[in-house]
Amino acid sequence: MKKVIFSKLAPSPLGPYSQAILNNDTLYVSGQIAIDQSTGNFVSDGIENETHQVMKNLGYVLEAAGMDYSNVVKCSIFVRDMNDFVSINNVYATYFEEATAPARETVQVARLPKDVGIEISCIAVK
Numbered sequence: 001m002k003k004v005i006f007s008k009l010a011p012s013p014l015g016p017y018s019q020a021i022l023n024n025d026t027l028y029v030s031g032q033i034a035i036d037q038s039t040g041n042f043v044s045d046g047i048e049n050e051t052h053q054v055m056k057n058l059g060y061v062l063e064a065a066g067m068d069y070s071n072v073v074k075c076s077i078f079v080r081d082m083n084d085f086v087s088i089n090n091v092y093a094t095y096f097e098e099a100t101a102p103a104r105e106t107v108q109v110a111r112l113p114k115d116v117g118i119e120i121s122c123i124a125v126k
Contacts, residue, residue, distance in 0.1 A: 007064035010057045011035035020061045025126040027065045031119040032057040047084040051091040054120050069095050071124040075104040078119045082108040
């Protein structure tokens with residue numbers, strides 16, 4: 001059964017999509033960017049802070065579905081500049097246990113929504 005998941009703590013969608021869809025025990029979280037919902041501002045003072053905000057936004061959506069980072073089985077990371085990979089990876093690693101870290105890919109893209117530096121989506125399972 002398909003259920004829309006929404007967190008008031010995470011940014012509202014910028015288009016015709018849901019923050020996440022729960023289908024049975026699997027949660028599909030749309031790409032999150034570094035908008036701080038409490039202020040409405042983009043976090044753009046360095047890729048590390050931007051990555052932290054993206055991960056916090058993913059966490060808010062996971063929480064709205066009754067899950068947390070331990071439920072994440074797959075992440076897709078889209079970056080504007082692959083030279084930021086090490087900095088992004090260092091922040092990303094703080095959100096997961098190394099032994100059970102999710103599968104993932106990191107892809108450099110030409111452009112992201114609102115010209116941000118990073119966008120991350122994930123799949124989680126209860």
